[in-house]
Amino acid sequence: MVVEFYLADRFGGAFRRSLDAGKRDGSIREDAAPDDFRQFTAALRRPAPERTQPMPAVLLHDLDAPPRRYRRDLHLIVDEVERSPLAWSSQAYDAAGGNEMTEVLVTGGSGYIGSWCTLALLNAGYSVRTTVRDLSRETQVREMLRRGGAEPGDQLRVVRADLSSDDGWAQAVAGVDGVLHVASPTLTQAPKSDDEMVRPAIDGTLRVLRAARAAGVRRVVLTSAIGAIAYGHAPRDTPFTEQDWTDVDADGIQPYQKSKTLAERAAWDFVRDGGLELATVNPTGVLGPVLGSDYSPSLTAINRMLDGTMPALLPFATGYVDVRDVAALHLLALVEPAAAGERFIATSGRSLWMRDVAGILRERLGERAAKVPTKEMPLWAAKGLAKVNPQLRQLRAALGRDLAASSAKAERLLGFKPRPIEDTIAETAESLLALHH
Secondary structure, three states: OHHHHHHHHHHOHHHHHHHHHHHHHOOOOOOOOHHHHHHHHHHHHOEOOOOOOEOOOOOOOOOOOOOHHHHHHHHHHHHHHHHOOOOOOHHHHHHOOOOOOOEEEEEOOOOHHHHHHHHHHHHOOOEEEEEEOOHHHHHHHHHHHHHOOOOOHHHEEEEEOOOOOOOOHHHHHOOOOEEEEOOOOOOOOOOOOOHHHHHHHHHHHHHHHHHHHHOOOOEEEEEOOHHHOOOOOOOOOOOEOOOOOOOOOOOOOOHHHHHHHHHHHHHHHHHOOOOOEEEEEEEOEEEOOOOOOOOOHHHHHHHHHHHOOOOOEOOOEEOEEEHHHHHHHHHHHHHOHHHOOOEEEEOOOOOEEHHHHHHHHHHHHHHHHOOOOOOEOOHHHHHHHHOOOHHHHOOHHHOOOEEOEOOHHHHHHHOOOOOOHHHHHHHHHHHHHHHHO
């Protein structure tokens, strides 16, 4: 029983719950052979067909002195478990004092980040309530989760609530233990003024926070963005950190960056009065597998590279992060005591110029990346185009800049361990090619 006790001691309640479930459904065998160690790492990420949550195979027989290669494999397993809270949110479980926070609300469950947060919570054993603007989207939400490997059944409730109205929010938060506020107001066309995006973002955030506090929710995790941190600054050689705030009055700041900055500031102002804990997650460019056609602008750029509709690469650099790691960080921010009152940047490794991203695509995909552009647009041309192209206008302040950021704080305080971004870029491309072909 060496392995069982070692892992149980290291990872606590969530491991023990999964272990018991595995014994009951037969997926964990007491007569497992030592060679089964080789299957552990893959099993950690792959849910069994009859189960909605990932379950590792575990050796239960006596291994007082396992051979060296088994010790090595055990270390690989431990590293995988610790690195991937998406599959094993046991750090989160134990941080909650082992009291099994039972139900969490995710706003915007049909969105890219929201759907992965929902999936992460389900995989960690939580019941989830998620909001959509129109209940007709429940089928879509469940289909996206199914593509992610989950069949939540009644472990998931979909409720109607719109950030533009008070209707439904009291019911949405009633009885939940925590809230991941991921949803953002959406516009069908470019705003005619900053207020068209800024005001709904602030009002929607405060609407959720007021409802959460009134319902006695302990903590809300707000999905902010690197757009609330890295814009409006003079050029610098050091990465941005959580101490930095976007200067909304600087030249070139677009409504999206302004809305994210002012909505997050409004949230911090709101919780100063007490009664509610807040943490924020500020992702850089979000990549990763798609669960449906609703995905991030960063993925749209990857898709345009792959299908040949991007004629040249834009001259700017930023950080990127896997959506699964963004979801994992939301869970850690929700339950870790050290997360209360803190901002956390979500990014993986060094920042990348678009030419770097293109190079990774060509290296990993070979002939399937034949349409990925090889030439970078001159800076003067990109700036000129950004004046007239609404999509490029959002990047105007970033052109010619390296917006490097650091996730050292999340790594230090919460044990955040993002996966290598090169692997994420390759998986992103594979997922997009599968979706569109």
